[in-house]
Amino acid sequence: MSQRRFAEALLDPEAPLPPGLVGPQGRPAPKRFAVYRNNVVGSLTRTLEAAFPTVQALVGAEFFAAMAGAFLREHPPRTRVMMLYGADFPAFLDQFPPARHLGYLPDVARLEQAIRESYHAADSAPLPEAEFQKLLGSDIADLRLRLAPSLRLVRSRWPIWSIWAAHAEAGPPPRPGAEDVLVLRPDYDPRPHLLPVGGGAFIAALQSGCTLGEGLDLAGPGPDLAAIIGLLISGRAIVGVGE
DSSP: OHHHHHHHHHOOOTSOOOOOOTTTSSSHHHHHHHHHHHHHHHHHHEEEEEEEHHHHOOOOOOOHHHHHHHHHHSOOOOOOOOOOTTOOOOOOOOTOOTTOTTHHHHHHHHHHHHHHHHHHOOOOOOOOOEEEEEEEETOGGGGGEEEEEEEEEEESOOOHHHHHHHHHHHHOOOSSSSSEEEOOSSSOHHHHHHHHTTTTHHHHHHTTOOOOHHHHHHHOOOOHHHHHHHHHHHHEOOOOOOH
């Protein structure tokens, strides 16, 4: 019996008992294997439930369990480290036919995955305020900001921050419209922030190595530079400055 066939049967409740799998009496042991299978599938499903609570709230526990079952059969764990299992879940939802009418669902999952990644990202020390104040008298348009490794940007044509806030923080019902979200981790727990108009393009430009001035040009009219820089400072997300 190959490990591959065993793993495939372990994650598929419709799969037959792997050949050669017997109990203490030397006879096939389907009940023993079913218990083991249920434990493994249940554990992976609970991992996904904990990782994507807003997605589960949006579709309901039963539907989510069915999605999780389909996902884990296509994407079994590749490592024993489970803290980020489900990284492929948003892309899976893009192609999952029963959820195709919920166009916002994959991007909501991307936001929740970004929060997970931010939580587990490397620590970093923010640029000391005194050092940053020294730079304000110079031409800041030519400055390049080095951003914290825990920072994540999620851009969507859906109101994903409002959907997340409505479920995670009992916020108001979301209104239609695109939203860009910045995930920052100033201390231990990451938090998503709704960016102002143009903010997503501006942060994306900074992530690609653009200067502040280049970022503003790429973002087009509208971004409030002071508000965005203030958000980065309060989120301890600026770790260095260069030219």
